[in-house]
Amino acid sequence: MTPDNRPNDRQQRDRRVVSSRLATLLLLLPALGLCAVFIFIPATLAIAGSLFEIGISFSNWRFVGFDNYVRVFNDAVFWIALRNNLIIVVGSIVLQVGGGTLLATLLDRGLPRYSTVYRTIIFAPMVISTVAIALIWLMILDPNTGALVAAMRVVGFPMPRLGWLGDPNIAIWTILVIAAWQYTGFMMVLILAGLQGISRDLYEAAALDGAKGMRAFWYITLPSIRNVVLVAILITTIGGIKVFDLVFATTQGGPANSTQVLGTYIYLQAFNLGNMGYANAISVVLLVFAVILGWAQLRATRRA
Amino acid sequence: MSNRATLLLGVSYGFMSLWSLFVMAPVALMLAAAFKSKRAIFLDPLGFPDNLNFDAFQRAWDTGMNVFLLNSAIVTVASVAVIVLCSGMAAYVLARSPSRMMQLIYLLIVAGFAVPVQAVLVPLFQMISAAGLLNSRLAIILPYAAYGIPFTTILFYAFFLDFPRELEEAARLDGCGKISIFFRIIVPLSGPAIASAAIFQTVFIWNEFVLALLMLTSPSLKTLPVGILQLQAEWTADWPAIMAGLSIAVVPVLIIFVAAQKYFVRSLAGLGK
Structure with missing residues (x-):
C-alpha cells in the first residue's frame, strides 16, 4: 500500500461508518415510530387526560386535577367492574390453569394413543373469534329456544328463570365458564410444552427411590414446571384484567351493570356517555395493573 | 397390566x-x-337438521359476509406483513449492537408489551379521529402493527442471538451493508421464526374486536368479528342465519388450524418459553 492511498482509505472507512449508522437508524425507525405513536403517546395522553374533563367533542378540555379519580373511587359501578375482573382472574386461574394442568398431565403421561387428536380438539377454540364464541353460547343459553334449556328439560334440571346470562347473580359465572371453554386448551398446550421438557431419567430415578404416581407428580412434575405454570397464571391474569370482547358480545355489561368489567366500563363511559376524561381515569387504573403484571410475565418468561 | 393401571387409563380417556x-x-x-329452518330451530333446538337447507347461508352471504371476509383478509395480511418486517429489522439491529443505548x-x-389497547382507547380514538383516519383501513392496520411489534421483536431478538454469525461476516467482507445482509442473508434463513410469529399475530388480528368496532363504522369496511355482531343485532331471532354467518367465518379457520395444528401449537406454546 503506497502512502498516498491512505487518506482515500480513511475517507472510505468514514463513509462506511456513516452509512452503517444510517442503516441502523433505517432498520430501527419503523418499529420505534409505530410503538411511539400508537402505544407510548396514547398511554401518556391517557394519564394526562385523566386530569381533565373532556367532552365528546374533544375540544373543550377543562383541568380538574384528581377529581376524576375521586369520582372513580366513589363509583359503585367501578367497584362492581373491578370485582368482576377479580372473579374472572381467580376463576380463570382455577378453571383454565388448573384444568389445563390436569389435561396436559394426562396427555403427557396417561394416554398411549390419540393424544394429538385430543390436543387438537381441545386447543381449537383458541383460534375462533371471541365474538363468534359469544354468539354460539348466546344461542345455546337462550332461555326460550336454547339447546341447554331443551336438554335440561329432558333431565328435569331446574334452570334460572331469567336465563344463564339474564340473571344478575349468575351471569358473571356463566361468562367465566365460556371463557374456560375458550382458553383451557391454550393453557393445556402451554403447560404440555413445559412437561415435555422434563427429562425421563428424572422419573426413572424417582421410581427407583419409590416415588410413583401422585408422589412423582408432586415432587418432580410440579417443581419442574413451576415457571411455566407461573407464566400461565400471569397470562391468564392479564387476560382477565383486559377482558372485553366476551362481555361486550354476551351481556354488554348488563343486566343492571352486574357483568360490567373495567374494559366495558371504560367503553361505556367514553363512547356511550361521552365522559372521556373520566374514562381516562379508569383506564389509568387498568394500565397500572396491566403494566405491573406484564412486567412480571416478561421476567418470569426470561427465567424459564 | 394391573387392574389399577387399566382403571387409571379408563379414567384418563374418559x-x-x-x-x-x-x-x-x-x-x-x-x-x-345453520342448516335448519327458523321453525325447526324453535321447535327442536337439539335435533339434527332434517335435510341440508342452505337458505340461511344464502341470507348470511347476501347480508355482507363476503365483504367482511375480504376486509378481514386485507387487514390481517397487511398488519402481519408490517409487524414481521418492522420487528425483524429492529430485532436484528438490536441483537447485533451491544451498546447501552441499544439495550435501552x-x-x-x-x-x-405491557400496555393493553383497552387502556388507551380514548386517546387512540382521539388521535385517529384528529388525523382524519376514522373509517379507513389504516385506522386499524397501524395500531394492530404497533401492538404486535413488542412481542414479535422479543421473539426475533432471541432467534437472532442464536443465529450463526459466520455467514454475516462473509457477506460483510464481500462489501454488503447491514440492510442488504438483513434482506439477503438473515431473512431467507429465518423461515421458522417468521412463520411462528406470523401465525401467532394472524390469530390475534383476525379475531380482534374492540379497535375494529371503534374505528370502522362504514359497513363496507367492517371486519368479521364486528360484522358478525351487526348481523346478530339485525336478525334478532334468526338464529339459522346468524349461525350460517358464523360457520362461514369459523369453519375455514378451523380447517386451516387442523391442517397446520403442529405450527399453531408450537407458535402459541412459545409464549411460555
Whole structure:
C-alpha cells in the first residue's frame, strides 16, 4: 500500500461508518415510530387526560386535577367492574390453569394413543373469534329456544328463570365458564410444552427411590414446571384484567351493570356517555395493573 | 397390566373424551343450526337438521359476509406483513449492537408489551379521529402493527442471538451493508421464526374486536368479528342465519388450524418459553 492511498482509505472507512449508522437508524425507525405513536403517546395522553374533563367533542378540555379519580373511587359501578375482573382472574386461574394442568398431565403421561387428536380438539377454540364464541353460547343459553334449556328439560334440571346470562347473580359465572371453554386448551398446550421438557431419567430415578404416581407428580412434575405454570397464571391474569370482547358480545355489561368489567366500563363511559376524561381515569387504573403484571410475565418468561 | 393401571387409563380417556365433547358440542350446534329452518330451530333446538337447507347461508352471504371476509383478509395480511418486517429489522439491529443505548431501546420496545389497547382507547380514538383516519383501513392496520411489534421483536431478538454469525461476516467482507445482509442473508434463513410469529399475530388480528368496532363504522369496511355482531343485532331471532354467518367465518379457520395444528401449537406454546 503506497502512502498516498491512505487518506482515500480513511475517507472510505468514514463513509462506511456513516452509512452503517444510517442503516441502523433505517432498520430501527419503523418499529420505534409505530410503538411511539400508537402505544407510548396514547398511554401518556391517557394519564394526562385523566386530569381533565373532556367532552365528546374533544375540544373543550377543562383541568380538574384528581377529581376524576375521586369520582372513580366513589363509583359503585367501578367497584362492581373491578370485582368482576377479580372473579374472572381467580376463576380463570382455577378453571383454565388448573384444568389445563390436569389435561396436559394426562396427555403427557396417561394416554398411549390419540393424544394429538385430543390436543387438537381441545386447543381449537383458541383460534375462533371471541365474538363468534359469544354468539354460539348466546344461542345455546337462550332461555326460550336454547339447546341447554331443551336438554335440561329432558333431565328435569331446574334452570334460572331469567336465563344463564339474564340473571344478575349468575351471569358473571356463566361468562367465566365460556371463557374456560375458550382458553383451557391454550393453557393445556402451554403447560404440555413445559412437561415435555422434563427429562425421563428424572422419573426413572424417582421410581427407583419409590416415588410413583401422585408422589412423582408432586415432587418432580410440579417443581419442574413451576415457571411455566407461573407464566400461565400471569397470562391468564392479564387476560382477565383486559377482558372485553366476551362481555361486550354476551351481556354488554348488563343486566343492571352486574357483568360490567373495567374494559366495558371504560367503553361505556367514553363512547356511550361521552365522559372521556373520566374514562381516562379508569383506564389509568387498568394500565397500572396491566403494566405491573406484564412486567412480571416478561421476567418470569426470561427465567424459564 | 394391573387392574389399577387399566382403571387409571379408563379414567384418563374418559376425562379427555368428556372435555373434548364439551369443546365440540357448541361447534356442532352451530353447524346444525345453520342448516335448519327458523321453525325447526324453535321447535327442536337439539335435533339434527332434517335435510341440508342452505337458505340461511344464502341470507348470511347476501347480508355482507363476503365483504367482511375480504376486509378481514386485507387487514390481517397487511398488519402481519408490517409487524414481521418492522420487528425483524429492529430485532436484528438490536441483537447485533451491544451498546447501552441499544439495550435501552430494546427495553423500551419490550415495555410496550405491557400496555393493553383497552387502556388507551380514548386517546387512540382521539388521535385517529384528529388525523382524519376514522373509517379507513389504516385506522386499524397501524395500531394492530404497533401492538404486535413488542412481542414479535422479543421473539426475533432471541432467534437472532442464536443465529450463526459466520455467514454475516462473509457477506460483510464481500462489501454488503447491514440492510442488504438483513434482506439477503438473515431473512431467507429465518423461515421458522417468521412463520411462528406470523401465525401467532394472524390469530390475534383476525379475531380482534374492540379497535375494529371503534374505528370502522362504514359497513363496507367492517371486519368479521364486528360484522358478525351487526348481523346478530339485525336478525334478532334468526338464529339459522346468524349461525350460517358464523360457520362461514369459523369453519375455514378451523380447517386451516387442523391442517397446520403442529405450527399453531408450537407458535402459541412459545409464549411460555
